[in-house]
Amino acid sequence: MDPALPSLRALQVFEVAARLGSFTKAAGELRVTQTAVSHQIKQLEEELEAPLFRRMGRGLSLTPAGQAWFAELTRVFGQLRETNRKLRSRPRERPLVSLTTLPSFAARWLVPRLGLFLARHPEVDLRISTSEAVVDFTLEPVDVGIRFGTGPYRGLFSEKLFEDVFITVASPELAQRLHRPRDLAQSPLLKDDHEGAWPRWFQAQGLGSPATARYHQLLDSGLLVEAAVRGQGVALARWSLVRDELTAGRLRRVFPKLPALPVGHAYHLVGLRETFRRREIAAFRSWLRGEIRELGREMPSAK
Structure with missing residues (x-):
């Protein structure tokens, strides 16, 4: 054997x-x-x-x-x-764009908009995989990735898409009970894997972290948003992930007059340089840029 x-x-x-x-x-x-x-x-x-x-x-x-x-x-x-x-490199019957990205970004921002790309390019197929793992584009059947980090991405073509910001959000019922930052001491605070985000936020308001604060951590940022929608606490969440929930009224921004907090990371479109010469990849990249421009026009200003 x-x-x-x-x-x-x-x-x-x-x-x-x-x-x-x-x-x-x-x-x-x-x-x-x-x-x-x-x-x-x-x-x-x-x-x-x-x-x-x-x-x-x-x-x-x-x-x-x-x-x-x-x-x-x-x-x-x-x-x-x-x-x-x-x-x-062999021609397929139909061109395919194979993309990998974070589960939270895929579920909360990308997938809700993909119908627009498919309607504009009915000749192109899509394959979306979600993972936080690093992809070896020379070995795995993936064309491009949308990654969230500081870069650089050595050996890859990389285009910076946008820098995200944190804002405080809660369900409408919870948000209406919060009038000033000190009120957060009475509510559970939701955080993802950005451990220092809430301390930075309180520091930006000239406050220390409340001694009585209760923190609930959800390492997947998409689950963080879902917990906030269900009224489980006040979330310090990325704008890109909560934009649609705010528009639909399922979340409300808490303290909207306060400036947003820079995350310190940006979304990047990455892949092998030769991949971006393909017509279907160029079409996806162009569409993505347009959607990013719209998101940027609505993004809250950061301090």
């Missing part, structure tokens, strides 16, 4: 770390933490029952087993990348 194949992801991480000679540099290329790289390497060494690296101070060198695996993987991944380019 053939031995079980090791994790493909772990093999990919090993190939990058061996090629760059550094876990830190591998983490940068893969857009993950150094801890995640170390974990994948440890998992692979356990699966293979052999050490792959020698750790020498801050440096790395390959063991004989590591050298053997690296030589084979260089050839295998090189062939896989070439096969991916070759097969994906």
